[in-house]
Amino acid sequence: MPNENAWSVITAPTSNSLILGVDFPAAGRREAGFEDLAKKMGPAWSGHGFLQTTPPPVRLADRPAGDFYTEHWLRDGAWEKYEVVAVMGYCVGGVYAAEIADRLAERQGTAPKVILFDAQVTDLQLLESEIHKMIGLAGPVFSADEAEHARKRAAEIVGTPSIGLLDAAVEIVGLYREMASIAFQRIGLADARRDEVVLLFESYMTWLSAASQIDPSQGFGRSLAITSSDYADLEKSGAATVVDASKALGRRISLEIGHVDLLRDDSTVRALLDHAEF
Incomplete structure (x- = not known):
């Protein structure tokens, strides 16, 4: 095999x-x-x-x-x-x-x-869309202000002049971790579980970024x-x-x-x- x-x-x-x-x-x-x-x-x-x-x-x-x-x-x-x-x-x-x-x-x-x-x-907007997807799946876990903050921050990251896909992916993962921390604390899940989810998301961002080459x-x-x-x-x-x-x-x-x-x-x-x- x-x-x-x-x-x-x-x-x-x-x-x-x-x-x-x-x-x-x-x-x-x-x-x-x-x-x-x-x-x-x-x-x-x-x-x-x-x-x-x-x-x-x-x-x-x-x-x-x-x-x-x-x-x-x-x-x-x-x-x-x-x-x-x-x-x-x-x-x-x-x-x-x-x-x-x-x-x-x-x-x-x-x-x-x-x-x-x-x-x-893959392009920068695809990376941004993953934050929108996360917000959509989270539903009412985030307040309207928190969701809007995440959307604006994602747009700022991919809109940074001359930013490369890998660097943008690093920033998007950081934002994902920030939002996941809020969500997991709010619904009472352990930090260890949050870290597993963030690691999986980072793995996916790495997969997307490498494909762009x-x-x-x-x-x-x-x-x-x-x-x-x-x-x-x-x-x-x-x-x-x-x-x-x-x-x-x-x-x-x-x-x-x-x-x-x-x-x-x-x-x-x-x-x-x-x-x-x-």
Whole structure:
């Protein structure tokens, strides 16, 4: 098997054929993940093993280069015993999926299919949006003044002239910790639990920041891209993370389902069965 420290097994391989899923999985998230998709595909993918990325233990202070994650996932393990037939990416995971597919095409001599779900790239506004998401999920835990303070501070951080993504991410994590401290104290949860949540958020910010250093255009260009109605709305609004990604996508299938259900909806299964044979 490929490096077990870098991949989690969704479906154990029964042959030498593998599907890889690139995502940042987190317990309790609302969005469906590749485990949900594998269950929905059922016997259609029974001849393939399905592995999902495990994020490496890296911090923002380490300032990982763009290929750090890819190197982590593709080194070690018996890769020569397997053929990767498809690499799938969810959101910003699509950036890494494109690079992994390019590397594997050189290594194994055949190019895996690239299948992307609501593919995005990273920019400063994406980092800012994570604070808005936190405020939304917290609901009435924050007062109106506290929520507005966090929104304004996030906007100030990403609006700082000449600020780089990594430096902005460090500041966003600091703001997240400030707001998490208020929330956890207010609802009576221990500081140790807060620290776990902040560390997970920092890990996610590191993942987003490193992705900004990768040019996914080659993999995006030969991809099958499956997109949600939310993705289309973001595209119409001019959100750069979506607009920039969508310009580079290959064949695209737009579905009338929400982003959170994209990896568990029957229409996604039908799209894959009809257009992603491997």
